[in-house]
Amino acid sequence: MSTSESHPEERSPKKQRTEPTYTLIYWPSIPGRGEYVRLALEAAGASYIDLCNTSSGGVSILQSFLRGDDIGSNPPIFAPPALQVAGEGLNGEPLLIHQTANILRYLGGRLELDGENEQEALWTAQLAMTALDANNESHNTHHPIAVAKYYEEQKEEAKKVAFEFRTVRVPKFFSYFERVLKWNEAKGQGKYLVGKKLTYADTTLWQVMDGLHYAFPMEMAYRKQSGAFPLLFEKFYPGIENESGIKEYLASERRLPYSEGIWRHYLELDRRDKDDSKES
Amino acid sequence: MSTSESHPEERSPKKQRTEPTYTLIYWPSIPGRGEYVRLALEAAGASYIDLCNTSSGGVSILQSFLRGDDIGSNPPIFAPPALQVAGEGLNGEPLLIHQTANILRYLGGRLELDGENEQEALWTAQLAMTALDANNESHNTHHPIAVAKYYEEQKEEAKKVAFEFRTVRVPKFFSYFERVLKWNEAKGQGKYLVGKKLTYADTTLWQVMDGLHYAFPMEMAYRKQSGAFPLLFEKFYPGIENESGIKEYLASERRLPYSEGIWRHYLELDRRDKDDSKES
Structure with a gap:
């Protein structure tokens, strides 16, 4: 299916979103594996929400994702980190993916952090x-x-x-x-x-x-x-x-x-x- | 760069190659992590060479790849399995990649083993x-x-x-x-x-x-x-x-x-x- 991927920037150039596109879901208070995702987002200057560190819910928010609450048509998450991407799931709902290397490859393509070819x-x-x-x-x-x-x-x-x-x-x-x-x-x-x-x-x-x-x-x-x-x-x-x-x-x-x-x-x-x- | 990927089938439809496109490089005689690559290739009916199991060189062939002999402009391999793909590297030379999950994702896209979108x-x-x-x-x-x-x-x-x-x-x-x-x-x-x-x-x-x-x-x-x-x-x-x-x-x-x-x-x-x- 690799031919069907396209950069969101190509679909809506210079469009300003009112909310961040990316939401990182990871244990609060530690760098952990979430840090690999943060560094990619920060290096590209991408706007994102570090959900469990910036809301009062903390661990309980993470646990609700792990239970499978509010994940829409996405499959269950095995373990954090997970990344939620506004509007990129099936039928325009939020996309939810996990596994650090999978998240990084996804972001790498979108944020131009994976080379030139x-x-x-x-x-x-x-x-x-x-x-x-x-x-x-x-x-x-x-x-x-x-x-x-x-x-x-x-x-x-x-x-x-x-x-x-x-x-x-x-x-x-x-x-x-x-x-x-x-x-x-x-x-x-x-x-x-x-x-x-x-x-x-x-x-x-x-x-x-x-x-x-x-x-x-x-x-x-x-x-x-x-x-x-x-x-x-x-x-x-x-x-x-x-x-x-x-x-x-x-x-x-x-x-x-x-x-x-x-x-x-x-x-x-x-x-x-x-x-x-x-x-x- | 995800937009630049394209299926080889699209570039040369129905073209018959005289040699297999894919060469698996892995320790001989055991299933190991090479088995994940073999199963994907076999499930798709793709032609491939299981190099260290089908040539007399065996382990010494693998070791020469690990030393970095004959890898062209590709980066060194950390550990097997590695996959060599004829004509898909820089300037038409063989592509060489490693890490099981990376090989699988690459093959998944080319062999239609990774879903519909x-x-x-x-x-x-x-x-x-x-x-x-x-x-x-x-x-x-x-x-x-x-x-x-x-x-x-x-x-x-x-x-x-x-x-x-x-x-x-x-x-x-x-x-x-x-x-x-x-x-x-x-x-x-x-x-x-x-x-x-x-x-x-x-x-x-x-x-x-x-x-x-x-x-x-x-x-x-x-x-x-x-x-x-x-x-x-x-x-x-x-x-x-x-x-x-x-x-x-x-x-x-x-x-x-x-x-x-x-x-x-x-x-x-x-x-x-x-x-x-x-x-x-």
């Missing part, structure tokens, strides 16, 4: 998915046994998983993204993963790196100092946070602080010193 | 991604600490994770997909998740259920007998495996047996009896 859009999608895999593995470091149980109930296993994540998986992901930045260096100058300008793959990887800085500050300092990932740490990471839209957003109150979500800082899960060669 | 395509994508999340969690049951280590090195943790997966996560995923089948029952008759005909969300969820039958036969028998998921077990699962294309594929030698991949059968990780109320 079909190939770049496909590469943007796969790179964002790979960064989201790193996000999931990072969450798994503090909840390796059961997402429904407390960290304290799985602390010993968490130490093992965090050690593996920091010493094997992080270098694997970083080596890969360093290779991609190198591959695109002629066009992206080490600042963009795909093509000549910002895509949602960039904002997604940036958020993963930023979350890792919060969760594992010692490990990230070590990886930066190692010199093994010069494009990633010296050009990409500082470059993205100074992008138009992103810079203003990060300085605003809309950017939520890290706390007890995906990104958590537990001293015992981080690197202890330079010679972190065995499990603590 | 943009909304159904988005729902198909999110449902396939949710089924793939269940795939990943199932893999995690036998490798909860480190993918690079042997099962025997993480057997005790695996028992805990498998118990949580079977008793909490499987019912959560199944309840969700049962709700989706119910939501679409008027159109899909309990057999399809989205709309009136087969999508890659169906083939993906079917493969997850089939893999779970292999890995956790006791648990799956218990869930079926519970009667809590009638559409899923009585209509959907037997329906999809009798779909045209799928039925012939499953009876062919191209369908690889389960062994030591994502889906593994360890007696100690499965349910033991009806009263499996605590960790073994």
